[in-house]
Amino acid sequence: MKILAACMLAVGAAIAAYSPGADAQPARIKPGAGDELRAVYATPVEVAEGGGIAEASCARCHGANGVSTTKGVPHLAAQRAAYLDLQLRAYRQSARVQGAMSGIVRYLSDDALVKVAAYYASLDPPRAAAAPAKTAPSRPDPVQAGKAAAAACGACHGELGISKTPGMPSLVGLDPKYFIAAVNAYKSGQRKHDMMKSLVGALNDESLGNMALYYALQKPARAQTPAPGDQAAGKAAAASCAACHGNQGASGNPATPSVAGQDAEYLLAALRAYKDGTRKDDSMKGPAAALDERAMKDIAAFYAAQPPQPLNVRRPLTTAEWTERCDRCHGPNGNSTDPLMPRLSAQRADWLEQVLRTYRTGVRKSTAMAAMTALMSETDAQDVAAHYARQTARAVTYVVVPPPGKKKGGK
Ligand code: HEC
Ligand code: HEC
Ligand code: HEC
């Protein structure tokens, strides 16, 4: 066991050495912050008492020496003391309610929580997970995979999704959500088109998602097809469409397709299909019913001439780009230098993955982590979890000096 009780100088140095990135908002430790850092200053006697509590109440799940051998149960060894204490209190106050913990800490005093937290922090860290025996094939870049999968679609929809054939819709500029919904509607037969049904029937969700992303990230451009009709008249007739499709046909709503720059003949056919009921959609039924053939043609010409807008869709981050962000708060390679910030290095991969999911779904509450995980896919979470499980963990270092200004007989 290591020597206990740190001093404010040690904490201060750790914080000075730690420079978060511009968008990082780590917990600020104020010198003399009091209660929340108590576990950091535990005495050797308190740590020994914490060891007794751990053996009696915690080891059966968290393993001997805080190294868990159970799926879904985190390692506690060498975790940051103040963080452990904070979490134990959160379980006791039912601010955190998952798993088996609330019942276990309910009857432990503040002192007991501080001691057991200090004990676990003082242990040697768990060993990092071994790197995979042979380097796993790196995951294909989703945008490249989407491009490959979309090769066959270009014959009709145009290279880069920009249509050159009258009657064929451009796919560039479509929001991924709409794109995926449209293809699934062909698959299920909800949107009737036998040819599209057979063309997309065999696509799985992953390649569909990749293709949607690929098209969404292409530079938008107008379809290279004729657009006969009276644009000025079309503009006037389209006034009522703007509420959903945007003023110039660039929709801000993923469920409503953008029509700016779309092939005019396709737009006309779509409006006819909504009007005669062959394409069914509650939002479009009314607007289309009100249009005559002339107005449809003019609206199609107007929208086809509008410049399509780039979508608010970003290329997914690589694992290295993700972990670079995580390290800003969780320390270099997940070795936190902030006593209130959890260490991620050498933690169980299954636990990290599970926690990232609970933050994303809001089951576990943390503003910082909800923001970090909002755009994280399951695959991203798996890769990031595997990365941290493989990092070497550093022990918590203690300096034997009592914190300055701590009064005798204080709590
Ligand atoms: C019956 C099994 C069990 C026992 C006994 C148990 N734990 Fe846990 N512990 C868990 C599980 C499962 C989790 C994960 C819960 C979750 O998802 O929040 C957990 C989570 C934790 C966490 C959160 C860690 C983190 O990184 O967020 C801490 C701290 C903790 N336990 C400490 C203790 C201490 C201290 C004791 C003894 C007083 C103890 N546990 C006893 C099963 C147990
Ligand atoms: C043989 C020509 C052809 C090929 C190849 C083709 N499509 Fe289509 N696609 C069409 C036609 C025609 C339509 C319009 C159907 C309709 O009226 O509903 C269409 C419509 C679509 C739409 C709906 C567009 C919108 O604005 O609602 C999507 C999405 C789509 N195709 C995706 C694909 C994908 C993905 C592939 C490749 C796997 C593909 N298509 C291959 C001809 C083709
Ligand atoms: C209440 C919202 C709403 C209004 C108003 C509206 N639309 Fe739509 N529009 C939608 C939605 C939602 C869809 C997608 C429906 C589907 O999946 O078939 C759509 C689809 C379309 C399509 C097919 C695009 C494609 O890529 O396949 C065209 C064309 C269109 N609308 C034109 C119009 C015109 C013209 C008007 C005005 C006369 C109009 N819309 C008014 C919501 C609206």
Ligand code: HEC
């Ligand atoms: C802005 C600072 C910040 C960033 C950036 C950040 N985190 Fe966190 N993280 C926190 C805070 C604060 C907590 C403690 C929240 C709590 O009390 O539940 C936390 C908790 C966690 C936990 C829980 C640890 C455990 O054992 O229960 C995991 C896992 C985690 N973060 C992973 C990540 C990953 C992976 C990233 C990068 C994708 C990341 N974090 C980025 C601040 C951050």
